Amino acid sequence: MSAPTTPTGVSDIVHRKRRGAELFLLVLALAVGIGAYAAVGLGVEGELPGDMYGYSAWLAALAIGAHVVVRLTAPYADPVLLPVVTALNGLGLAMIYRWDLARETGYSTKQLTWTTLGVVLFAMVLLLLRDHRRLQAYTYTTGLAAIVLLLLPLAPGLGKTINGARIWIGIAGWSFQPGEVAKVLLVIAFAGYLVLHRDALALAGRRFIGIDLPRMRDLGPILLMWLISLGVLVLQRDLGSSLLFFGLFLVMLYVATERPGWLVVGSLMFVSGAALASQVYSHVQTRVEGWLDPFSDTDTYGQIVEGLYGMAWGGLVGRGLGQGDPWRIPFAYSDFIVAAVGEELGLTGLMALIILFGLIVERALRTALICRDGFGKLMATGFGIVFALQVFVVVGGVTKLIPLTGLTTPFMSHGGSSMIANWVVIGLLLRISDQVRRPLPDVRPLEMDDATQVVKLR
Amino acid sequence: MLIRFAYLAILWIFVLGAISVIRSDMFGARVETTAGSSRREQRRARKGSKPAKPPRGAPTKAVVVDGPSAGLTVPLDQVPILIGRGTDAAIRLDDDYVSTRHARIGQSGETFYVEDLGSTNGTYIGSQRLTQATALQLGTRVRVGKTTIELKK
Numbered sequence: 001m002s003a004p005t006t007p008t009g010v011s012d013i014v015h016r017k018r019r020g021a022e023l024f025l026l027v028l029a030l031a032v033g034i035g036a037y038a039a040v041g042l043g044v045e046g047e048l049p050g051d052m053y054g055y056s057a058w059l060a061a062l063a064i065g066a067h068v069v070v071r072l073t074a075p076y077a078d079p080v081l082l083p084v085v086t087a088l089n090g091l092g093l094a095m096i097y098r099w100d101l102a103r104e105t106g107y108s109t110k111q112l113t114w115t116t117l118g119v120v121l122f123a124m125v126l127l128l129l130r131d132h133r134r135l136q137a138y139t140y141t142t143g144l145a146a147i148v149l150l151l152l153p154l155a156p157g158l159g160k161t162i163n164g165a166r167i168w169i170g171i172a173g174w175s176f177q178p179g180e181v182a183k184v185l186l187v188i189a190f191a192g193y194l195v196l197h198r199d200a201l202a203l204a205g206r207r208f209i210g211i212d213l214p215r216m217r218d219l220g221p222i223l224l225m226w227l228i229s230l231g232v233l234v235l236q237r238d239l240g241s242s243l244l245f246f247g248l249f250l251v252m253l254y255v256a257t258e259r260p261g262w263l264v265v266g267s268l269m270f271v272s273g274a275a276l277a278s279q280v281y282s283h284v285q286t287r288v289e290g291w292l293d294p295f296s297d298t299d300t301y302g303q304i305v306e307g308l309y310g311m312a313w314g315g316l317v318g319r320g321l322g323q324g325d326p327w328r329i330p331f332a333y334s335d336f337i338v339a340a341v342g343e344e345l346g347l348t349g350l351m352a353l354i355i356l357f358g359l360i361v362e363r364a365l366r367t368a369l370i371c372r373d374g375f376g377k378l379m380a381t382g383f384g385i386v387f388a389l390q391v392f393v394v395v396g397g398v399t400k401l402i403p404l405t406g407l408t409t410p411f412m413s414h415g416g417s418s419m420i421a422n423w424v425v426i427g428l429l430l431r432i433s434d435q436v437r438r439p440l441p442d443v444r445p446l447e448m449d450d451a452t453q454v455v456k457l458r
Numbered sequence: 459m460l461i462r463f464a465y466l467a468i469l470w471i472f473v474l475g476a477i478s479v480i481r482s483d484m485f486g487a488r489v490e491t492t493a494g495s496s497r498r499e500q501r502r503a504r505k506g507s508k509p510a511k512p513p514r515g516a517p518t519k520a521v522v523v524d525g526p527s528a529g530l531t532v533p534l535d536q537v538p539i540l541i542g543r544g545t546d547a548a549i550r551l552d553d554d555y556v557s558t559r560h561a562r563i564g565q566s567g568e569t570f571y572v573e574d575l576g577s578t579n580g581t582y583i584g585s586q587r588l589t590q591a592t593a594l595q596l597g598t599r600v601r602v603g604k605t606t607i608e609l610k611k
């Protein structure tokens with residue numbers, strides 16, 4: 001052994017590019033997506049959908065295009081993320097198409113348009129952002145932008161109220177949910193702020209009943225950012241997003257400061273806040289009652305009941321794509337898409353789905369672990385937590401584990417803003433993972449410095 | 459019926475495929491050993507006509523040669539060495555143009571490298587701003603803010 005290798009941790013591991021593995025998985029993912037589309041057509045109408053070839057070609061072109069962009073701009077990026085996301089997206093499109101066939105709506109075409117836009121933005125992120133640490137310079141800008149975006153739906157004339165929540169804006173017939181984009185921006189803002197102030201947050205300050213309270217001037221700006229966004233969401237009656245932002249902030253604070261006390265304080269705050277909200281707000285109360293006993297009033301809580309019946313009917317292996325009746329569940333193309341999958345693919349399919357989401361979270365946290373700079377670490381953790389919380393809230397709500405709160409299932413639910421925001425997040429994650437998995441450059445890249453080397457005189 | 463099970467099979471083949479890629483990613487990751495470094499040397503030998511000179515002795519310390527904190531010396535055996543204005547920095551610089559956690563000197567095998575930690579004003583070697591970890595040799599001048607740091611024997 002000529003070189004004594006020093007154990008400097010993970011940086012000694014040479015990561016391989018694994019682009020071939022990505023391509024292979026991508027082909028399988030396309031089989032999952034296109035297969036679901038074909039199976040839906042066969043199941044509902046007994047024949048392949050009319051636009052089968054055009055649809056397959058389009059989806060394949062998107063996936064291969066994304067792969068080529070990754071190959072060119074982020075050759076060392078994680079090989080699993082893109083195929084997993086492609087599979088989820090394909091399956092989601094098929095389930096929405098299934099709803100379309102039953103209810104004669106046109107959601108799947110719209111969703112395909114948004115998917116295309118999402119992939120384009122994904123490519124743009126990889127092409128334009130060559131180093132994720134550049135984003136750290138825009139900590140406060142992104143924080144401000146997030147708050148402005150959250151406030152937009154409250155603006156008169158621009159905001160739209162759909163299904164009781166004022167979280168949409170309508171421009172030229174297209175409705176958009178700015179909160180989904182704000183989510184991405186807030187993760188960047190939190191990460192940028194916490195990485196600078198984490199030492200002060202963790203060490204300075206005084207101790208109060210066993211909990212280290214940081215100084216207000218350290219915690220202030222971020223607390224303000226967070227309270228504003230949370231307040232806006234509460235005003236807009238968007239329960240799911242409030243929960244998401246709360247959890248996100250808490251976990252990022254915990255990860256940055258390494259103080260478990262935050263989790264205790266946060267959980268207490270959450271429990272008391274939730275208890276208070278369920279007393280004060282009627283719409284929260286309805287959710288809690290629907291969670292405790294949905295069968296008491298099958299008209300009001302029909303959505304949960306239909307979802308539960310659907311999943312029960314699906315059983316272990318499901319009814320088969322296109323063979324069930326998921327169109328009976330209200331919003332089975334967006335919030336309740338998981339219940340629709342549970343009905344048609346059964347427990348087996350639902351487990352696969354949850355594992356796929358788990359894989360996204362795992363890859364994000366893995367990227368954070370091997371990341372060398374604190375900003376990237378926090379950002380990757382934040383994105384992982386966003387996915388984890390979102391899936392937990394949705395699946396937990398649908399399966400009656402927790403009260404139902406409206407959140408989109410990433411990459412599956414019908415909804416353009418969520419789709420493009422999540423594709424951008426995947427782009428950012430691939431950028432970070434490319435940076436951290438790239439091997440250290442060859443020793444002595446500065447050969448031309450030979451001429452100016454220090455000459456030993458004595 | 460057939461389609462139902464075939465589709466579930468495809469779904470699970472994909473899931474297991476993804477997991478197996480991760481598995482080899484985790485356990486199959488190659489720790490840099492003699493084989494790896496010798497291949498790297500071969501590549502270098504192919505690239506340059508003249509063989510790369512071995513470093514004349516290994517550096518043992520990082521010295522601030524220029525700037526407000528000139529003269530500061532830190533032995534290299536305590537890598538990773540943090541350069542910055544913060545209190546936890548091993549090379550603590552009293553330089554307004556240096557970030558709190560500015561850059562880091564690390565070690566890979568017997569090579570030392572410097573890596574920018576997302577500083578505001580950047581880390582330079584010559585006129586080139588570092589965007590990734592860059593190997594250091596004896597006498598390479600690293601510029602952070604108004605300060606210059608050099609590895610010495």
